Amino acid sequence: MNGRKIGIWLIGAWGQIGTALAVVLAGLQGRTSATDGLVTEQPEFAGLDLADWSRFVLGGHEIRKTSSTVEARNLFVKSTTVTAERLAELAPAMNDWDRKVRTGTLLNAGPAIQSRASTATLKTRSERPSAAVRRIAVDLEEFRTVAGLEHLIVVNVASVDPPTGPSDSLSSGELLESLEHSEVSPLSISVVYAVAAFQSGCSYLNWTQSTGPNLPALAELARDKAALYMGRGGRTDLVSIGLLRTAADDQRLRSASALLDVVRLCEREHRRGGRGAMTFLSSFFERPLGNPSDDVAAQRALLYDWARHVSSTG
Numbered sequence: 001m002n003g004r005k006i007g008i009w010l011i012g013a014w015g016q017i018g019t020a021l022a023v024v025l026a027g028l029q030g031r032t033s034a035t036d037g038l039v040t041e042q043p044e045f046a047g048l049d050l051a052d053w054s055r056f057v058l059g060g061h062e063i064r065k066t067s068s069t070v071e072a073r074n075l076f077v078k079s080t081t082v083t084a085e086r087l088a089e090l091a092p093a094m095n096d097w098d099r100k101v102r103t104g105t106l107l108n109a110g111p112a113i114q115s116r117a118s119t120a121t122l123k124t125r126s127e128r129p130s131a132a133v134r135r136i137a138v139d140l141e142e143f144r145t146v147a148g149l150e151h152l153i154v155v156n157v158a159s160v161d162p163p164t165g166p167s168d169s170l171s172s173g174e175l176l177e178s179l180e181h182s183e184v185s186p187l188s189i190s191v192v193y194a195v196a197a198f199q200s201g202c203s204y205l206n207w208t209q210s211t212g213p214n215l216p217a218l219a220e221l222a223r224d225k226a227a228l229y230m231g232r233g234g235r236t237d238l239v240s241i242g243l244l245r246t247a248a249d250d251q252r253l254r255s256a257s258a259l260l261d262v263v264r265l266c267e268r269e270h271r272r273g274g275r276g277a278m279t280f281l282s283s284f285f286e287r288p289l290g291n292p293s294d295d296v297a298a299q300r301a302l303l304y305d306w307a308r309h310v311s312s313t314g
Contacts, residue, residue, distance in 0.1 A: 004150035005057045006267050007143060009202070011193050012158025013060030013101045017207065017234075019071040020256035021058075021157070023082055026093040028053040028260075032086070037247045037254070039238060039261040044304055047311030051267050058097045059143045061104035061136070061193075065118035068094045079250060100147075102139045105132045107185040107192055110162040129185040129192065136196035144200075151270050153263050154197040155205045156212055156231075161188040163211065172220035194218050198227045203266050206231025207259055214289055219277065228270055230278040233286035234259055241283060241296045243303075258284055272310060280306035 008025075010018040027033030035041040040050055069091055076082035087094075103120050106113065107129060114122075124132070144152050170178065176195070178186050185192060190210035197204040198213075198221050206212030206229075213222065213229040222229050236255040238244040247254050262284050269278055277290030283299035292299060 003055065005147050006051055006055050007147055007149040007152035008056055008058050008263055009140060009143065009152055009154045010058065010060035011104065011154065011156045011190075013058075013062040014064060014066050014068055014071045015062075015157055015159070016071075016075055016252050017157040017255055017259065018060065019068050019075055020250075020252040021259055022068050022094055022097055023072055023076075023087070023090060024253060024256045024260060025053065025056060025058065026090040027086075029056075029093065030090070032089065037244065037257045039243050039258070040264050042244075045307050048268055048307060049314075050264055056263070057100075057147050057149070059100035059139075059147070060102070061139065062101050063104040063106060063109075063113065063117045063121040065120070067098045069098070075252065076250075081248065081250060081253065100143065104158075105136065105189060105192065107132055108161065108188050113159055113161070129179045129182050129187070132185070132192055133179060133196045133199070136193060137200045140196065140200045140202060151203070151267060152200070153203040153205060153266055153270075154193065155207060155259065155263065156190050156193060156210060157207050157259070158189070158210070160208050161190050161210045163188065168216060170215075170217045172217045172224060175215070175217040175221070191215065191218065194229070195221065198222050198225045198229075201225060201227065203228040203270055204231075205229070205259075205262060205266060207234040207255075207262075209233045209287070223276055226275045228266055228274055228276065228278055229289070230262070230266070230281045231285060231287075231289055234262070235284055235286055238284075242300055243283060268310065272314065 012018055072087050106125050188211050190212040194204050194213045204213055212231045236251050238258055239247050279290040279292045280302050282288035282292040283303050
């Protein structure tokens with residue numbers, strides 16, 4: 001395994017989960033965070049040759065005018081785990097991440113989300129869907145180039161977007177054609193981001209209950225682009241389903257740690273040439289894609305079977 005960086009691009013970068021993830025990752029990279037709350041640090045995954053936490057670098061899209069340091073202070077104001085002193089120690093890493101955050105899109109966002117948008121984001125309201133996809137793709141490619149990334153994983157942690165009209169019957173080509181020629185986006189924000197991610201050769205993880213890649217046309221597009229994806233609705237309590245023995249008291253820290261596990265395992269699957277829905281990650285999601293078993297024990301077994309297979313075959 002080479003030492004090139006692995007990108008994590010957060011949609012909703014300065015939201016609660018995005019901010020918590022930045023705090024946890026900065027702590028792991030600074031060797032100040034415990035690893036007992038991470039699935040990938042358990043003995044069952046020791047043979048996977050997983051990427052070291054130092055190799056991950058953050059970027060993202062955000063619609064608000066704020067910063068990770070401001071949001072972290074608000075998020076952990078009463079925390080006994082993430083203290084003000086600890087946040088001060090992590091500030092250089094958080095400030096570096098803030099410089100990599102770009103203006104998001106408001107296509108089909110709805111009034112509740114639009115009400116929180118910055119002046120810069122509001123200026124994008126009139127952009128055509130095709131222009132939004134290209135702008136997002138440019139941001140992803142610039143991040144990939146400047147950071148010298150081996151791979152980029154786009155992660156949706158934004159507010160759940162409102163549903164749009166029916167699009168289950170569209171093929172991949174019809175969906176792309178619709179985006180290219182429409183004046184107003186026929187698709188939700190999470191779908192637009194998924195299209196841009198797949199066309200840019202990125203993996204896509206939907207940690208929210210938004211539509212994301214949960215359309216037949218996007219599954220087709222992912223296959224065409226040899227892209228990985230999974231979702232939706234990330235789990236926060238991995239102790240109750242037997243993946244962890246202990247976890248952080250703070251729900252956001254639990255969710256951020258679980259998401260980092262998923263990102264790390266996604267990178268490993270990409271490195272071995274995987275494509276399509278990562279059903280082996282089903283136990284991390286409340287509504288997993290790819291038609292896996294609804295039985296949590298079976299989902300957990302699927303993950304351990306994958307780990308044993310990859311450990312033995314590479």
